[in-house]
Amino acid sequence: MQQKQVEPKVQKKMEPVKKKSPWILVGLLSCFILILIAGIIIYFVYRVFSENGKKELANEVNASFNNLVNEENATLPADAFYKNRIYNFSLSYPLDWWHEQSENGDGVSMSPDVNGLGEFNDELDQIVGVMAYGWNNIEELSLDQFLLQNEAGNNQIFADYKINKQSNVNLGGLDAIRLDESYIVNNQKMRRISIFHLDNKKGLALIATCPEAEWQKYQVVINNIIQSYRLDEKNYNQEKNVSGSDTDQIMTLARDFVEANSISGMIFDLNLDKQTDEWARLTAMPAGEQKADEAIVLLKKENGEWMVVDFGTDLSQWHNQTPGGFWND
Numbered sequence: 347m348q349q350k351q352v353e354p355k356v357q358k359k360m361e362p363v364k365k366k367s368p369w370i371l372v373g374l375l376s377c378f379i380l381i382l383i384a385g386i387i388i389y390f391v392y393r394v395f396s397e398n399g400k401k402e403l404a405n406e407v408n409a410s411f412n413n414l415v416n417e418e419n420a421t422l423p424a425d426a427f428y429k430n431r432i433y434n435f436s437l438s439y440p441l442d443w444w445h446e447q448s449e450n451g452d453g454v455s456m457s458p459d460v461n462g463l464g465e466f467n468d469e470l471d472q473i474v475g476v477m478a479y480g481w482n483n484i485e486e487l488s489l490d491q492f493l494l495q496n497e498a499g500n501n502q503i504f505a506d507y508k509i510n511k512q513s514n515v516n517l518g519g520l521d522a523i524r525l526d527e528s529y530i531v532n533n534q535k536m537r538r539i540s541i542f543h544l545d546n547k548k549g550l551a552l553i554a555t556c557p558e559a560e561w562q563k564y565q566v567v568i569n570n571i572i573q574s575y576r577l578d579e580k581n582y583n584q585e586k587n588v589s590g591s592d593t594d595q596i597m598t599l600a601r602d603f604v605e606a607n608s609i610s611g612m613i614f615d616l617n618l619d620k621q622t623d624e625w626a627r628l629t630a631m632p633a634g635e636q637k638a639d640e641a642i643v644l645l646k647k648e649n650g651e652w653m654v655v656d657f658g659t660d661l662s663q664w665h666n667q668t669p670g671g672f673w674n675d
Contacts, residue, residue, distance in 0.1 A: 604630045
């Protein structure tokens with residue numbers, strides 16, 4: 347009897363469940379379809395962003411690789427160009443470096459603005475810097491003789507001076523000697539690379555200095571500057587003397603100096619504004635499409651030879667050192 351009473355109760359409970367089951371299946375199926383659609387959307391969105399991300403990552407990797415290749419292999423990633431018209435050599439250097447040509451035009455010194463002073467730092471034996479110059483071998487020294495004199499001079503000037511390595515290299519197509527040196531100045535250890543060529547008439551030098559602590563930072567730039575060195579051998583081997591009248595010498599020296607200290611390709615006119623027995627003043631006026639301010643070239647004659655003593659837009663510091671009326675138009 348008890349079992350008969352239980353069975354109807356069970357049937358009454360089961361009947362409603364059977365009526366609701368189709369709706370549950372429909373709900374489950376709908377949820378599954380929605381989840382599937384959402385999954386498909388998420389998948390395609392992921393694919394789009396993933397592909398873009400891969401492309402961006404690939405571009406970044408390629409850019410980094412190209413920059414590395416350029417830094418290691420290019421003549422110089424960068425930059426400004428200097429050409430010396432007396433000894434016919436040229437080289438490139440970074441645009442954010444300062445450069446200064448010597449007064450007599452025989453070479454150039456360059457350095458980054460390591461002290462943040464906004465000007466060229468001329469203490470090249472103590473900072474990051476590169477110097478390139480030429481000279482006439484008046485004493486007719488051999489390269490070996492010159493190197494002995496150079497070593498003796500450095501031993502007198504610098505503490506703990508050492509030649510760590512000496513090797514045969516090529517400088518602008520000419521045989522040369524490279525010295526990898528070290529020394530201490532102002533309690534700071536320095537590293538220096540000196541490259542010398544010397545024949546019976548002329549000499550060429552390329553010297554790079556860097557504090558030992560900064561070597562890793564500037565090594566690539568220094569090596570690129572060294573690699574950028576070029577020599578016009580044809581003109582280098584020709585005898586070149588600045589001759590003629592004083593006016594001819596002044597114009598030649600001024601033009602060479604302005605060209606060496608201007609942007610490559612800059613076209614300009616030179617006007618001789620004033621000339622005395624010992625002083626000469628010229629104006630360099632840009633004549634091409636490139637825009638630049640007019641600049642003044644100041645020359646002085648010492649020991650019978652003219653040389654450029656200054657070049658710039660403001661040379662007022664020379665007014666008291668030149669003859670009266672020299673700066674009047």
